[in-house]
Amino acid sequence: MISVTIFNEFCHEKFDEKVKAIYPEGIHKTIASFLETEEDITVRTVTLDDEECGLTQDVLDSTDVLLWWGHLRHGDVPDHVAHRVKDAVQSGMGFIALHSAHHSKPFKLLMGTTCNLSWREDDDKERIWVVNPTHPIAQGIDSYFELEGEEMYSEPFGIPEPDQLVFIGWYEGGEVFRSGCCYQRDNGKIFYFQPGHESFPTYHNPSVQTVIKNAIRWAAPMKKIRLDCPHVQKLTYGVPGSHRRG
Ligand code: ZN
Numbered sequence: 001m002i003s004v005t006i007f008n009e010f011c012h013e014k015f016d017e018k019v020k021a022i023y024p025e026g027i028h029k030t031i032a033s034f035l036e037t038e039e040d041i042t043v044r045t046v047t048l049d050d051e052e053c054g055l056t057q058d059v060l061d062s063t064d065v066l067l068w069w070g071h072l073r074h075g076d077v078p079d080h081v082a083h084r085v086k087d088a089v090q091s092g093m094g095f096i097a098l099h100s101a102h103h104s105k106p107f108k109l110l111m112g113t114t115c116n117l118s119w120r121e122d123d124d125k126e127r128i129w130v131v132n133p134t135h136p137i138a139q140g141i142d143s144y145f146e147l148e149g150e151e152m153y154s155e156p157f158g159i160p161e162p163d164q165l166v167f168i169g170w171y172e173g174g175e176v177f178r179s180g181c182c183y184q185r186d187n188g189k190i191f192y193f194q195p196g197h198e199s200f201p202t203y204h205n206p207s208v209q210t211v212i213k214n215a216i217r218w219a220a221p222m223k224k225i226r227l228d229c230p231h232v233q234k235l236t237y238g239v240p241g242s243h244r245r246g
Contacts, residue, residue: 005046008027009076011071022199038213065094065095070103087226089188092225095107095189110183118156119153120151126146127145128179128180154176155177191215193212
């Protein structure tokens with residue numbers, strides 16, 4: 001079983017009637033609802049207002065893949081929690097940064113760059129193109145899929161060169177964006193996925209749900225190991241104290 005934890009700041013859904021109509025119980029509960037039906041996935045949700053954002057060491061230790069949605073209150077995530085998440089990723093926990101999580105503290109720590117981009121909220125249609133059809137995260141998606149409305153995010157995107165690029169988004173305004181980017185940091189796999197602005201029903205879209213499920217299975221660790229920096233002896237052959245060879 002893959003143990004998934006979904007973090008949502010759970011803010012827009014409380015005061016914005018339009019967002020509340022799309023995600024009555026919060027974005028995290030909508031994402032959980034389409035993951036819970038998968039036989040190989042267990043889900044728990046946490047929010048910003050939980051103590052320690054719900055992301056204690058125990059929770060992270062028992063999480064295979066962490067999904068992150070945040071926008072308005074990135075700065076309210078304590079630095080020590082962000083570093084705890086970063087350390088967990090480097091030890092092997094998968095991390096999926098959704099939409100405006102490009103500016104979340106853990107993602108920026110893991111990237112080491114500004115993660116800045118250009119944006120526009122104008123109901124742009126988006127066409128998301130598969131540029132890596134054999135990648136595990138693209139399975140079940142044809143050449144492209146479309147979202148009738150999304151927030152426009154465009155290049156240049158201030159990220160390191162992705163290890164693998166899976167999707168490129170095109171918007172009717174003419175812009176393009178690297179919408180699906182894979183990284184490895186030490187032992188942890190990271191996927192950034194651009195769709196998911198709170199005022200559109202993006203997480204109800206079957207293709208978006210397929211991509212998120214694929215990404216979870218791709219990012220799940222084979223095992224978790226923290227890379228240390230030990231002082232080690234030369235390898236020797238034969239019994240201890242005998243002449244070393246090789
Ligand atoms: Zn947005």
